Amino acid sequence: MKRNLLRLAGKRGAWGFPYLIFMLIFVLLPLILVGVYAFTDHAGHFTLANFGQFFNQSKDINTFLYSLGIAIITTLICILIGYPIAYILSNANLCKSEVMVMLFILPMWVNVLVRTLATVALFGFVGIPLGEGALIFGMVYNFLPFMILPIYNVLKKMDKSYIEAAQDMGASPAKVFTKVIFPLSMPGVISGVMMVFMPTISTFAISELLTMNKIKLFGTTIQENINNGLWNYGSVLALLMLVIILITTWVTDSNDTSESAGGLI
Amino acid sequence: MMKKFFAQAYLWLILILLYAPIVIIAVFSFTEAKVLGNWTGFSFNLYTNLFEGGVNNSLMKAIGNTAIIGIVSATFSTILGTIAAIGIFNAQNKRYKMVMTSLNNIPILNPDIITGISLFLLFVSIGVTQGYTTLTLCHITFCTPYVVLSVMPRLQQMNPNTYEAALDLGATPFYALRKIIIPQIKSGMISGFILAFTLSIDDFEVSVFNLGTNGLETLSTFIYADSRKGGLTPELRPLSTIIFLTVLILLLIVNYRSAKANKKQTA
Structure with a gap:
């Protein structure tokens, strides 16, 4: 027995097994449970009523669409401000x-709530009313570094000879940018979009603090349902989020997300 | 020349905007006013209040919890993640490798709220009371993937033959791990540990669903609860300032380390 165990330990490929078991219990099983809860009622019987409830409740659908809109606007502004910085x-x-790069990444590691409260404090200090504008501003504030970093990483690694080649062939600076640099930096932009879009659509604390609870985003709806014990309905909403993640991952086909996430280090 | 000037001006403008809130918090941590924005004279009182803990016992407790959970989960994630990274890196089976890396990416791609809710459902389904242990398990779940990602590059830089050579010379796998592999991937492990620790003390959305009902609070959830009550505890200002400086120092260390490692590699 001991001999077999030793032989297994000798195969380094087997060293991943403990983590595999851990992930099956704490990553995969919980996600499956979200699905199970979404398709069952309180007594645990199969039902589609939870989904029916969502599609009949225009309130939650509206919140969802509104959050989607806010998330898209935030992401776009982050690209517009962040891309030139990364460039x-x-x-x-x-x-x-190099210190400059670090300064831009640093706020990312400060507690989200602390940063948001600081933003609220700033708005109070300058006299900007809290509301929709403050919400978008605050979101951009919070998530801008997550857009800058992946774009920066891709631009930094880019093979400069492509740019030189384009210049040698007589391309104008504008053309070099639109035809060479920007297309080559797309993987970074996509990673950035993933890292900004998903958190903005699902966050709840930020929106609550920045709008004094006036504006409700989808994350808040999910959280309220779970906290009020409506696990089955909450799971439907969570499942909806999961579907969006799947679609975004699939559309962007980001095989290199692991690399870009590693680039955060 | 002109272009460079505008580029620099743009960078500084955004930087100033980015740091303005933090600077304001830091400045007003040196005055006693309850409401932020009122300057009632310079004082260190908020700092001393914070450390005496008499005024804000629950705040001190929350800080303690955050630190303990951060250290414990960072330690476990580093051990689990390092062993896993070695396993994934050396796996022969392509499909197994792919399954491992995809599973590893799930907590990174998932928004925190999903990770939090799904783990919450796990614990209520198996009927475990949520508390210290379950919260730590949650933190290990979302920290380990980052450890794996920071150890992996170091493994790729390693000469694969040294481990085999050690085994051929009669070393047991464990001895070879200790003497051959770990020394070479140590920088990745340390970066992974620091990263896991920062992620853990930073976390809010996963923690808030998995605190249980026994009154356990971490710093983030304390701030959240406090801000919902209306008035923010003024002691949070010096605290935020301290946290910011701590993170700044930790990041400087990590970046310095990785810069040094890169230099070594290219040299």
Whole structure:
């Protein structure tokens, strides 16, 4: 017995087994449970009533669509502000300092609630009313670093000879950017979108703090249902989120998410 | 020249905007006013209040919980993740490798709220009372993937023959792990540990669903509950300032380490 165990330990491929078991219990099984709860009623019988409830309740659908809109706007603004930053940071002619890069990434590691409260404090200080505008502003504030970093990583690693080749062939700077640099940086943009879009659509604390509970986002709806013991209906909403993640992952086909997430380090 | 000037100006403008809230919090941590924005004279009182803990016992308790859960879950994630990374890296079976990496990516891709709710459903389904242990397990769940990702590159840089050589010379797998593999991937493990720790102390959305009902609070959930009550505890200002500085120092260490490692590699 001991001999067999030793032989198994000798095969390093087997060293992943403990983690595999751990992930099956704490990653896969919980997700399956979300599905199970979504398709059952209180007594545990199969039902589609939870889904019916969602599609009959225009209130929750509206919240969902509204959150989707806010998330899209936030993501777009993050790209518009973040892309030039990533571009400047990655360009040695425009910015030499590595510290600069760190300064942009740093806020990412400060507690989300602390950052949001700081934003609320700033708005209070300058006299900006809390509401929809503050919400979008605060979201951009919170998630901008998550957009900058993956784009920066891709731009930094980009093979510069493509750009030189385009220039040698007589492409104008604008053309070099639109035809060479931007298309090549797409994987970074996609990772950035994933990292900004998903959290913005599902967050609840940020929106509550930034709008004084005036505006409800989808994350809040999910959280309220779970907290009120409506697990089955809450699971339907969570499942909806999971479907969106699946679709975004599938559409963006981000095989390199692991790499970009690793780039956060 | 002009272009460089505008580029720099843009960077600084965004940086100032990005840091303005944190700076305001830090500045107003040196005055005693209950409401942020009122300056009632310079004082260290909020800092001393924070550390005496008499005023805010529950805040101190929450900080303690956050630190303990952070250290315990970072330690376990580092051990689990390192062993797993070695396993995944050396696996011969392509499909097994793919399953492992995809499963590993799930907690990274999932929004925290989904991770939190799904784990909550797991615990209520098997009838476990939620508390310290379950919360730590949750944190290990979302921290380990990042450890795996930070150890993996170090394994790829390693010479694969050294481990085999050690075995051929009669080392047991465990001895070879200790003497050959770990020294070479140590920097990845340390970065992974620090990353796991920061993720754990930062977490809010997973924790809030898995605190249980025994009055367990972490720092994030304390802040959340506090802000919902209306007035924010003024002691949170010095606390945020301290947290920010701690994170800044930790990040500087991590970045310095990885920069050094990269230099070594290219040299």
